[in-house]
Amino acid sequence: MDLELTDEQRMLAESVRAFVSRELLPHEVDVEKLGEVPPDLGRQITQKALEGGFYAANLPESVGGGGLDCANLAILEREFGKVSHALQGFAWRPTELLMACEGEQVERYLQPCVRAEKTECFAITEPGAGSDIMSMATRAERARRRLGDQRLQTFCQQSYPAGLCHRIRGNGC
Numbered sequence: 001m002d003l004e005l006t007d008e009q010r011m012l013a014e015s016v017r018a019f020v021s022r023e024l025l026p027h028e029v030d031v032e033k034l035g036e037v038p039p040d041l042g043r044q045i046t047q048k049a050l051e052g053g054f055y056a057a058n059l060p061e062s063v064g065g066g067g068l069d070c071a072n073l074a075i076l077e078r079e080f081g082k083v084s085h086a087l088q089g090f091a092w093r094p095t096e097l098l099m100a101c102e103g104e105q106v107e108r109y110l111q112p113c114v115r116a117e118k119t120e121c122f123a124i125t126e127p128g129a130g131s132d133i134m135s136m137a138t139r140a141e142r143a144r145r146r147l148g149d150q151r152l153q154t155f156c157q158q159s160y161p162a163g164l165c166h167r168i169r170g171n172g173c
Contacts, residue, residue, distance in 0.1 A: 009075055016054065016079035023048050024083040024091065031086055042090045046116045049091035056114045058093040063106075064114040065093075095120055121165050 005013065023045055031037050037045075049055040058073055059065025068076065080088040094113040098120075101110040112118040 005075070009072060012072055013075050013079055015052070016076055017082075019049070019052055019054060019091070020079055020083050020088075024087045027087060028084050031084060037086050037090060045087065045090040050116055054091055055116055056093055058096065059099065059114060063099070063110060123165055 027037075027041060031041075046055065053066055054076065055066075056064065057066030057068045057076055059067070061067035080092065094110075098110045098113055101108075109118070113120060
């Protein structure tokens with residue numbers, strides 16, 4: 001097995017490394033002191049990531065993503081991993097869960113997330129389970145034509161200013 005990077009992969013690594021050095025690292029100390037990424041800075045980072053072709057790189061080109069394969073995504077992650085997660089989250093990627101969108105959902109959820117017009121959050125944490133999904137006690141039940149809950153999640157990751165919330169619930173299995 002040849003583990004050497006191709007010329008294209010080296011170019012990707014260099015591009016992401018330059019982006020991280022230029023657009024993210026200069027803000028790391030201030031963000032740590034503030035305890036958050038100021039909204040204007042987050043929007044600037046996202047816009048520059050869109051322009052650089054890094055945003056939604058994990059999703060297929062057919063939906064407007066970068067279409068990177070696993071090896072190239074690992075290279076991208078390695079370089080983004082050199083900076084605070086708080087900052088890299090603004091330059092990163094929508095989840096592959098969005099690829100399950102069908103029909104009207106594509107325009108309502110998938111496309112706005114690919115264009116960074118909407119972001120996502122996850123509601124998975126509940127008392128007694130933390131973020132251990134297998135320990136969740138919440139169970140989804142079919143109630144007419146929609147799913148209802150026996151109880152609500154306690155915390156949401158990155159809920160503000162998300163435009164889409166993935167609610168993770170057990171199914172009784």
